[in-house]
Amino acid sequence: MIPHVDGHKDEQEEDHIPFAIENPKNVKWYDQVLLNRPLRVVVVMLIVAILVPVLMYRYVFFPTLELAPTDGLSMGSCVVARDARLPCGRESVPPEECHPQCCYDNTNHLCYHRYPSRFSYLLREEWSERMNMTPRTLSLPYGSSASIRNIRLSINEVSASHLTLTFHQSTDIIGRRIHEKNYNYEVMRPELNIIVSSNQGVIFNTARGPLIASDNIWELTFKLTDETLYGLGEIPLEPGTVKVIYNHKGGLSSIPLIFAKSNGSYHGLLIDTISPTEVIVRRDNQLVLRSITNYGLKIHLFVGPEPADIMKDAMETIKVKKNLEYWMLGAHICREAVQDDTLADLRTFLSTATSQEVPFESHCGALPIVFDTQCNSDMVYVINQGSSLVKSAGKKFVPQVSPYIKYTPPPAESDEEEGTTENIEPKTKTTVMAEDRCFDDEKFDQYIIRDPDSSSPYKGRANGYDIIYPGFSRGSDDFMNALWNYNTDFDGIILENSWPLDEYEKDFSDIQDHLPYFSDSFEDAFHLVPQWNASRPIRIFGRAPANVEFPGEMYFKSHNEYGNRFASAFRVIKGSVPTLSTSPWMNGQVAINRQGISTSWTNLRKELVEASLGGVSGHWYWSSPVCGDTDDFDKSYQTRLCAKWYMAATYMPMIKIHSKVHERDPLGFVGTDRRQMIKALNRRLSLLPYFYTTLQEGPLLRPMFFQYPSIDNITDLTTQFAVGNDLLIVPNLQPMQTHVHVRMPPGTWYEFWSGLEIFGAVGEAVTMTTTDADFFSLVRAGSIIVMQKDAQLTAELTRLHSGFSLLVALDCESTLSTDNDEEKLTTEPITTTDDENISDDKENTSPAAHGESVTEKVTGQTEDGEVSTTTQSGDRLVRECEATGKLFMSEKMSISIKATARTVTISAIGKDFSVFCDPHDAIWAKTVNEIIVFGLDDEKNNYDDSRVVKMTIDLCELMVKEEISSRYLGN
Numbered sequence: 001m002i003p004h005v006d007g008h009k010d011e012q013e014e015d016h017i018p019f020a021i022e023n024p025k026n027v028k029w030y031d032q033v034l035l036n037r038p039l040r041v042v043v044v045m046l047i048v049a050i051l052v053p054v055l056m057y058r059y060v061f062f063p064t065l066e067l068a069p070t071d072g073l074s075m076g077s078c079v080v081a082r083d084a085r086l087p088c089g090r091e092s093v094p095p096e097e098c099h100p101q102c103c104y105d106n107t108n109h110l111c112y113h114r115y116p117s118r119f120s121y122l123l124r125e126e127w128s129e130r131m132n133m134t135p136r137t138l139s140l141p142y143g144s145s146a147s148i149r150n151i152r153l154s155i156n157e158v159s160a161s162h163l164t165l166t167f168h169q170s171t172d173i174i175g176r177r178i179h180e181k182n183y184n185y186e187v188m189r190p191e192l193n194i195i196v197s198s199n200q201g202v203i204f205n206t207a208r209g210p211l212i213a214s215d216n217i218w219e220l221t222f223k224l225t226d227e228t229l230y231g232l233g234e235i236p237l238e239p240g241t242v243k244v245i246y247n248h249k250g251g252l253s254s255i256p257l258i259f260a261k262s263n264g265s266y267h268g269l270l271i272d273t274i275s276p277t278e279v280i281v282r283r284d285n286q287l288v289l290r291s292i293t294n295y296g297l298k299i300h301l302f303v304g305p306e307p308a309d310i311m312k313d314a315m316e317t318i319k320v321k322k323n324l325e326y327w328m329l330g331a332h333i334c335r336e337a338v339q340d341d342t343l344a345d346l347r348t349f350l351s352t353a354t355s356q357e358v359p360f361e362s363h364c365g366a367l368p369i370v371f372d373t374q375c376n377s378d379m380v381y382v383i384n385q386g387s388s389l390v391k392s393a394g395k396k397f398v399p400q401v402s403p404y405i406k407y408t409p410p411p412a413e414s415d416e417e418e419g420t421t422e423n424i425e426p427k428t429k430t431t432v433m434a435e436d437r438c439f440d441d442e443k444f445d446q447y448i449i450r451d452p453d454s455s456s457p458y459k460g461r462a463n464g465y466d467i468i469y470p471g472f473s474r475g476s477d478d479f480m481n482a483l484w485n486y487n488t489d490f491d492g493i494i495l496e497n498s499w500p501l502d503e504y505e506k507d508f509s510d511i512q513d514h515l516p517y518f519s520d521s522f523e524d525a526f527h528l529v530p531q532w533n534a535s536r537p538i539r540i541f542g543r544a545p546a547n548v549e550f551p552g553e554m555y556f557k558s559h560n561e562y563g564n565r566f567a568s569a570f571r572v573i574k575g576s577v578p579t580l581s582t583s584p585w586m587n588g589q590v591a592i593n594r595q596g597i598s599t600s601w602t603n604l605r606k607e608l609v610e611a612s613l614g615g616v617s618g619h620w621y622w623s624s625p626v627c628g629d630t631d632d633f634d635k636s637y638q639t640r641l642c643a644k645w646y647m648a649a650t651y652m653p654m655i656k657i658h659s660k661v662h663e664r665d666p667l668g669f670v671g672t673d674r675r676q677m678i679k680a681l682n683r684r685l686s687l688l689p690y691f692y693t694t695l696q697e698g699p700l701l702r703p704m705f706f707q708y709p710s711i712d713n714i715t716d717l718t719t720q721f722a723v724g725n726d727l728l729i730v731p732n733l734q735p736m737q738t739h740v741h742v743r744m745p746p747g748t749w750y751e752f753w754s755g756l757e758i759f760g761a762v763g764e765a766v767t768m769t770t771t772d773a774d775f776f777s778l779v780r781a782g783s784i785i786v787m788q789k790d791a792q793l794t795a796e797l798t799r800l801h802s803g804f805s806l807l808v809a810l811d812c813e814s815t816l817s818t819d820n821d822e823e824k825l826t827t828e829p830i831t832t833t834d835d836e837n838i839s840d841d842k843e844n845t846s847p848a849a850h851g852e853s854v855t856e857k858v859t860g861q862t863e864d865g866e867v868s869t870t871t872q873s874g875d876r877l878v879r880e881c882e883a884t885g886k887l888f889m890s891e892k893m894s895i896s897i898k899a900t901a902r903t904v905t906i907s908a909i910g911k912d913f914s915v916f917c918d919p920h921d922a923i924w925a926k927t928v929n930e931i932i933v934f935g936l937d938d939e940k941n942n943y944d945d946s947r948v949v950k951m952t953i954d955l956c957e958l959m960v961k962e963e964i965s966s967r968y969l970g971n
């Protein structure tokens with residue numbers, strides 16, 4: 001383009017002739033054009049406006065000459081806003097590697113799709129479930145890959161708020177139709193384009209982007225919203241983010257659910273592909289899915305409109321099982337002792353923890369369990385002894401188990417048969433007696449993942465030893481029983497390293513020869529897991545002859561499922577205990593065990609974000625390691641971080657304290673640090689009744705967008721989190737940070753430990769001072785938090801032995817209740833009043849004096865016992881306060897608590913009084929011995945910002961009384 005424009009400039013030089021107008025005869029037509037200033041401007045403008053774009057179009061964007069497509073379909077344009085460009089295959093490639101049907105941006109050296117893309121599928125007739133779609137372009141921007149010729153789209157209407165889209169090449173996927181639904185969809189032809197709308201507008205649009213289906217690469221592009229996305233571990237999910245769905249250390253722990261905010265409501269997308277899949281968030285909020293698969297792509301769409309609706313549908317999809325046991329909320333400790341005498345170490349730890357009053361619930365015993373091909377070892381003894389020690393210390397035994405098997409080659413005799421080279425070692429190995437082996441190598445051969453290049457087991461590495469990987473296929477019960485030689489009397493189980501871990505160095509330099517698409521982010525994910533092309537065993541009955549290729553599926557195709565297979569195989573050993581797993585896959589049956597978190601301030605915040613997102617994605621039971629769990633922890637400068645992490649752990653759904661080289665439990669610290677850590681653990685215990693109640697109905701830790709979806713300017717915050725409906729934490733997560741900024745959610749809020757009311761308009765940032773030793777938290781006015789402050793050594797003991805404290809955070813409203821409306825509320829109330837005005841027996845008080853019926857008219861929500869205040873003019877300023885709370889004790893018993901400005905009323909929901917009144921079977925305490933009230937007028941407080949009343953309420957009275965009322969104000 002440049003030469004042309006320059007050439008024209010040369011012509012322009014001619015018009016230096018000053019008085020050309022004086023020789024009109026010599027003036028040629030073009031000179032006239034050139035000499036006439038306005039005309040000249042017009043011509044130059046025309047050239048700029050028409051010629052330049054055309055030339056740019058021709059030379060800048062198109063590597064080849066552009067011809068209109070002969071198929072009569074959209075030609076597609078390369079003039080696409082930079083932000084909206086979609087990568088065509090690999091994005092950063094030299095021009096010659098950019099597919100001719102794509103566009104190339106010479107300036108930035110990027111290869112991108114036309115709009116509409118040439119890589120789409122065509123429908124010859126109206127879309128239907130069984131209709132085959134054909135590719136518009138056969139060759140693809142992925143090496144020599146060619147499009148699959150016939151694929152189908154299946155749309156399954158799962159429920160009124162949930163549908164799935166499946167792109168596949170199978171014949172037996174047929175979606176169902178329902179009548180009542182809150183969405184509709186349109187499949188356009190001839191070039192495929194899908195638009196799904198709900199009552200709130202468009203919620204999914206493929207926007208004429210590419211759909212690519214080929215061997216080992218399926219790609220789909222779509223857009224959910226122009227506004228904000230949340231999910232995949234990020235709040236918000238920013239453009240430029242790339243995530244890989246392939247379980248690995250550092251990968252996603254939650255289901256790949258994305259919340260999209262649009263026009264004041266929310267909808268959700270769940271990516272349901274078992275194959276390794278890359279999710280790219282583009283600048284324009286387009287999402288690109290690239291999956292190394294042959295099966296196809298499946299996504300779920302949830303209509304919302306609230307994040308909670310999306311969560312509910314997602315939980316149904318992954319079949320969440322609610323099986324919370326109270327003790328699971330206590331701290332779980334595991335020490336991978338490095339000394340030899342692990343039993344002595346454990347014994348010392350247990351007794352010191354008791355004497356130092358470090359509360360915890362469960363322990364992993366002498367050491368984490370790793371299966372071993374050798375069985376006789378002292379291991380079994382040590383672990384069984386460890387289990388007894390833990391139990392006799394009054395704790396739950398929750399072993400941590402890895403899925404792989406520590407491998408020692410079988411005795412030399414069988415070497416020839418195995419035919420592998422590694423195993424031909426000198427006969428020194430004969431110390432290994434055949435009877436020492438845990439299982440019969442030959443018999444169980446078929447259960448082991450195999451090497452890609454031979455028929456021998458694939459060998460990985462972990463913690464410095466060789467390991468092999470069971471495939472955990474169905475029907476491996478005998479095998480599991482052979483592996484498990486330990487005491488089966490455990491209370492829960494943590495399946496760790498279940499990505500599974502493989503630290504064996506891998507080389508991906510030639511992987512392009514095998515897979516059409518492989519990116520750096522895939523490489524990252526493929527790195528610390530078994531080699532992608534190992535082969536999963538397909539069960540063969542009887543022994544296959546040596547050197548015969550085992551038929552088996554490539555390992556990576558089902559890698560994501562490995563954790564699930566491990567979990568279900570483990571059920572053979574003990575079926576019904578709470579199970580935590582490091583890498584479940586779309587599995588609501590197990591709790592999440594976060595693992596591989598290194599100790600840093602960044603990761604502390606990230607853990608809060610992950611746990612909160614995980615919770616609202618349906619993983620309510622989510623365990624996070626306090627202070628990280630890797631070896632890179634340095635006590636010399638990270639102690640304060642660790643103490644802060646304990647404070648944050650107060651509010652996490654479940655917590656684990658993992659020590660290996662460095663101790664992370666409070667006993668590993670001294671002085672103030674240790675005291676703060678123990679205090680944080682005790683605080684957590686005191687809040688468990690509230691957590692347990694909250695977790696019956698929703699996640700514990702929640703991001704702002706979930707809790708306050710409609711308050712636009714707080715939805716994206718990760719500096720504060722809701723803990724249930726009633727608490728808000730605003731952590732200071734910087735070293736030495738002395739201030740926090742609270743962005744006010746709706747309602748009135750009090751500082752949780754003092755009762756100080758925080759004033760601020762919704763969305764406004766209020767700055768509060770805090771200290772290193774504090775963790776700023778707020779309680780919502782209108783709520784009652786049930787606490788048990790007298791912490792014992794475990795959650796279960798605390799639940800049984802600690803009296804209840806009721807924290808009543810009053811939500812008060814002052815109303816003027818006479819006809820003299822000109823009296824404004826600003827009138828300072830005379831505050832003597834109430835105690836005298838209202839007699840104990842409320843029923844006898846006349847409504848006028850009491851203010852009850854009057855205020856009811858005003859607000860329609862009073863209950864009783866309002867505090868009224870008489871102003872000078874005889875009007876009464878009525879201050880109505882209320883708060884409600886609940887304590888879930890068991891399926892058949894909950895306690896409901898209501899409060900007004902002077903009374904607390906407790907009643908029982910359910911009939912199962914044995915849970916707190918039975919002298920033998922009670923699991924809950926039965927006395928309330930303290931009521932703390934926030935929100936009273938200042939002079940009624942006996943502390944700075946609260947009124948604390950000690951009393952004794954025996955909840956067992958509820959067996960004979962409908963309700964128990966107790967006054968905390970007045971006589």
Ligand SMILES: *[C@@H]1O[C@H](CO)[C@@H](O)[C@H](O)[C@H]1NC(C)=O
Binds near residue numbers: 200201202263
């Ligand atoms: C946003 O929602 C309102 C109603 O809630 C609707 O009238 C409007 O069309 C929507 N806008 C978009 C862009 O969907």
Ligand SMILES: *[C@@H]1O[C@H](CO)[C@@H](O)[C@H](O)[C@H]1NC(C)=O
Binds near residue numbers: 533
């Ligand atoms: C397995 O993958 C590696 C690269 O990751 C490759 O070098 C090797 O040739 C592959 N083996 C087979 C049998 O495909």
Ligand SMILES: *[C@@H]1O[C@H](CO)[C@@H](O)[C@H](O)[C@H]1NC(C)=O
Binds near residue numbers: 712764
């Ligand atoms: C936050 O948004 C609300 C309305 O949604 C508005 O009233 C308030 O001023 C905003 N606050 C800030 C700090 O932007």
